[in-house]
Amino acid sequence: MSEASATRITPGNALRPEDIALLETRPADAVAQYALGLGDDALILAQRLGWWISRAPELEEDVALANIALDQIGHARSFLTYAGRAWDRTEDDLAYFRREPEFRSVHLVEQPNGDFARTIARQLVVALYQWELYSRLAGSTDPTLAAIAAKAVKEVDYHRDHSIQWVLRLALGTEESRRRMIAGLTLTWPYVEELFADYPLIDALGDAGVRPSSLRAPFDAAVQAVLDEADLELPAVPGAVGGGRLGRHSEHLGYILAEMQVLAREHPGASW
Amino acid sequence: MTGGSTTGDDGATAPSTGPQEARAAWPLWEVFVRSSRGLSHVHAGSLHAPDAEMAVRNARDLYTRRNEGVSLWVVPASSIITSDPDAKDAFFESPQGKDYRHATYYTKSEGVKHL
Numbered sequence: 001m002s003e004a005s006a007t008r009i010t011p012g013n014a015l016r017p018e019d020i021a022l023l024e025t026r027p028a029d030a031v032a033q034y035a036l037g038l039g040d041d042a043l044i045l046a047q048r049l050g051w052w053i054s055r056a057p058e059l060e061e062d063v064a065l066a067n068i069a070l071d072q073i074g075h076a077r078s079f080l081t082y083a084g085r086a087w088d089r090t091e092d093d094l095a096y097f098r099r100e101p102e103f104r105s106v107h108l109v110e111q112p113n114g115d116f117a118r119t120i121a122r123q124l125v126v127a128l129y130q131w132e133l134y135s136r137l138a139g140s141t142d143p144t145l146a147a148i149a150a151k152a153v154k155e156v157d158y159h160r161d162h163s164i165q166w167v168l169r170l171a172l173g174t175e176e177s178r179r180r181m182i183a184g185l186t187l188t189w190p191y192v193e194e195l196f197a198d199y200p201l202i203d204a205l206g207d208a209g210v211r212p213s214s215l216r217a218p219f220d221a222a223v224q225a226v227l228d229e230a231d232l233e234l235p236a237v238p239g240a241v242g243g244g245r246l247g248r249h250s251e252h253l254g255y256i257l258a259e260m261q262v263l264a265r266e267h268p269g270a271s272w
Numbered sequence: 273m274t275g276g277s278t279t280g281d282d283g284a285t286a287p288s289t290g291p292q293e294a295r296a297a298w299p300l301w302e303v304f305v306r307s308s309r310g311l312s313h314v315h316a317g318s319l320h321a322p323d324a325e326m327a328v329r330n331a332r333d334l335y336t337r338r339n340e341g342v343s344l345w346v347v348p349a350s351s352i353i354t355s356d357p358d359a360k361d362a363f364f365e366s367p368q369g370k371d372y373r374h375a376t377y378y379t380k381s382e383g384v385k386h387l
Binding site: 060 | 298319320321322323325326329330332333334337
């Protein structure tokens, strides 16, 4: 390998954030705003999952969750780099130097980790949602969004498998693991609604993006298949108030950003 | 949140074994990776997993994340029968002094062309 850094090895012609930063074309503002939302989802989720490193139930699971977090950081880097092309801002600018109301992530990804079962419940929802989303976004009329999604969907396919395997084992395991899985799903479910709510930006996107409401039916079918196999029922809880795509967040995001941004803000211009 | 009581409802009479309740360890699995088509699977290491399906997934995470392989085997470590380390001498005795085990020990008979 002639690459300078062993950690930058990307097989084949896979699109890297570094390549996106060099693109001649700039995304339209609506496309950039859309990419920002998807990038923020991945970034905040990665930050949440990173908490598990050294705390997962077993060393092997520690590595699995860390790998998923790294995949999400990769997706976030691509989306944020592309969004930043519209406004001459780098991925780091967007990740570390935006305030809470400027983030466009959904509430689901900022929810507390809870116990392992609650994290798995959140992973199940995120992975099924992202898989439906990215497999359609791979057909976007915007070639960069399509390329990012086509690369991401292969990784999300594994995240989906990981969460399904764990839902089955926890739900069909011991009485205690089943109780926790049910509790995790119940705590997670109010935040599902927001994933499929259309917001004004979507109309301006045309076929560059994917209309959230169009993903609801395939998502529901995928969830139902997992719940059936795990002998679980869909939690009967009302949806929470969303608004993350408009910059309205729950009380949790501020704390995540404080931890995530403190180093970059303390030492502006530092590189790592 | 792992370990420790999260129920907060441990009555004094409850038959609880406490937060440090002993937990059965996941069984050990040996991992074999085939790095490319045509090569054989080579032992890469071991890991713990609750069952075979999860063992394959953990093996993927631990041993193939940097393009190492095209195929994975996992085998329960308990299924592998090993030679006895104490019997090393008898099992792996040096072939020195047993030249007759090698073809080169023998002189070629005259007139044999294609040996």
